Amino acid sequence: MAERRPFDVLNSSLNNTVIIGMKGGYEFRGVMVAYDIHMNIVLEKAEQMRDGQVTRGMGMILLRGDSVTFISPS
Amino acid sequence: MAERRPFDVLNSSLNNTVIIGMKGGYEFRGVMVAYDIHMNIVLEKAEQMRDGQVTRGMGMILLRGDSVTFISPS
Amino acid sequence: MAERRPFDVLNSSLNNTVIIGMKGGYEFRGVMVAYDIHMNIVLEKAEQMRDGQVTRGMGMILLRGDSVTFISPS
Amino acid sequence: MAERRPFDVLNSSLNNTVIIGMKGGYEFRGVMVAYDIHMNIVLEKAEQMRDGQVTRGMGMILLRGDSVTFISPS
Amino acid sequence: MAERRPFDVLNSSLNNTVIIGMKGGYEFRGVMVAYDIHMNIVLEKAEQMRDGQVTRGMGMILLRGDSVTFISPS
Amino acid sequence: MAERRPFDVLNSSLNNTVIIGMKGGYEFRGVMVAYDIHMNIVLEKAEQMRDGQVTRGMGMILLRGDSVTFISPS
Amino acid sequence: MAERRPFDVLNSSLNNTVIIGMKGGYEFRGVMVAYDIHMNIVLEKAEQMRDGQVTRGMGMILLRGDSVTFISPS
Numbered sequence: 074m075a076e077r078r079p080f081d082v083l084n085s086s087l088n089n090t091v092i093i094g095m096k097g098g099y100e101f102r103g104v105m106v107a108y109d110i111h112m113n114i115v116l117e118k119a120e121q122m123r124d125g126q127v128t129r130g131m132g133m134i135l136l137r138g139d140s141v142t143f144i145s146p147s
Numbered sequence: 148m149a150e151r152r153p154f155d156v157l158n159s160s161l162n163n164t165v166i167i168g169m170k171g172g173y174e175f176r177g178v179m180v181a182y183d184i185h186m187n188i189v190l191e192k193a194e195q196m197r198d199g200q201v202t203r204g205m206g207m208i209l210l211r212g213d214s215v216t217f218i219s220p221s
Numbered sequence: 222m223a224e225r226r227p228f229d230v231l232n233s234s235l236n237n238t239v240i241i242g243m244k245g246g247y248e249f250r251g252v253m254v255a256y257d258i259h260m261n262i263v264l265e266k267a268e269q270m271r272d273g274q275v276t277r278g279m280g281m282i283l284l285r286g287d288s289v290t291f292i293s294p295s
Numbered sequence: 296m297a298e299r300r301p302f303d304v305l306n307s308s309l310n311n312t313v314i315i316g317m318k319g320g321y322e323f324r325g326v327m328v329a330y331d332i333h334m335n336i337v338l339e340k341a342e343q344m345r346d347g348q349v350t351r352g353m354g355m356i357l358l359r360g361d362s363v364t365f366i367s368p369s
Numbered sequence: 370m371a372e373r374r375p376f377d378v379l380n381s382s383l384n385n386t387v388i389i390g391m392k393g394g395y396e397f398r399g400v401m402v403a404y405d406i407h408m409n410i411v412l413e414k415a416e417q418m419r420d421g422q423v424t425r426g427m428g429m430i431l432l433r434g435d436s437v438t439f440i441s442p443s
Numbered sequence: 444m445a446e447r448r449p450f451d452v453l454n455s456s457l458n459n460t461v462i463i464g465m466k467g468g469y470e471f472r473g474v475m476v477a478y479d480i481h482m483n484i485v486l487e488k489a490e491q492m493r494d495g496q497v498t499r500g501m502g503m504i505l506l507r508g509d510s511v512t513f514i515s516p517s
Numbered sequence: 518m519a520e521r522r523p524f525d526v527l528n529s530s531l532n533n534t535v536i537i538g539m540k541g542g543y544e545f546r547g548v549m550v551a552y553d554i555h556m557n558i559v560l561e562k563a564e565q566m567r568d569g570q571v572t573r574g575m576g577m578i579l580l581r582g583d584s585v586t587f588i589s590p591s
Contacts, residue, residue: 304505318466366504
């Protein structure tokens, strides 16, 4: 299992729903349709969340990797 | 769909209205007329927003990529 | 219009009044007389502002690009 | 013992339970199944924690190295 | 005037009194006797200031460029 | 004495107890068994501390250099 | 005087007492016995200070340059 790599999680999550943690404490949930090596991520059907509550529907959104703290398949 | 890339969102949003999230929690809404690889972004007819409320009209504005957290087509 | 680039805004704003947003939430307004690729910026007749109020006249000022969040022609 | 290196801790913790400290003060506990040179880390059976309390079950999660502050075998 | 560059302000301020803004909101005022390309700056007869009040005399001080936000001839 | 270098302190502290300051204001105390050029540090018998009080025993811990502010032999 | 450089202050302060400002607002005072190009600094007989008050004796301490904001000969 040692040969698994962190970016495998990104690749296997393509077109699936993920939760993205952002610096500042809020999160986005949506379908991940693209990413790159900087962890820039594109979600579709995105919702912004704080403390487990949906605060806003966003549609498509590009998240800048520098602000991403974690990515979790939903 | 694996070949889609995050910057495709920027390119397809040119001359369309977008919402830009900034470090510090505020946002700008406007028509994106230019961007570069650092995610420096130029908006026209920009409005500054906080908590969903427009707080100020800004006209044209250059946003420094380092301060951008997300970009969402409106 | 795709060939427009973010730094065009800086060039076209030379010798014009601009508002500069800074990390920490305050702003400067003044006449932009110089900039470089790091977004280091020089203003003349600069005023420091917070919440839309002028808090201090500064004369000439060099703003370090690392602390700049946005630049808007006034 | 001088030839020991920090990343040895990561390697020897593969497939074991670890606690990961994150910028912002919260933590994750889970089984570390992958890491890379940037300290990007993948946990399985992850739980988010704050002040020693589990606040949320997360399943699999990719933590961005830039947000990691410490890693401790549980 | 397009050929003016931000560092010209530093050079022309050598041996003159300047105000230096620092991350965290405080400032130093003193005679700038040296600087380098990272905006590391040396002041003599430096005073630390907050909210326009002198809080401490410091004599000579080396300010790390990474913490500098602005430089203004006094 | 001019030829002494900061990393000498790390080398001479190997296998001794040190206090490590972390961004965010807390500290770790433990026996330093490894470090690297990024100031990534491994402690054994580590204790987390805040305001001089031990808040938690951690056993072995890898501290990410980016979050380290100081290292002091105990 | 234009040929003076910021690091001259470090060199001329070797084996003398200095005050070091740190991100987060606290300071260290002690005898500087080593530094490097990253502004990593070693103090002996170091004392931690906040608001002008000594809060703790530290003995020898290595300060990570990334956390240093200023250095002033005492």
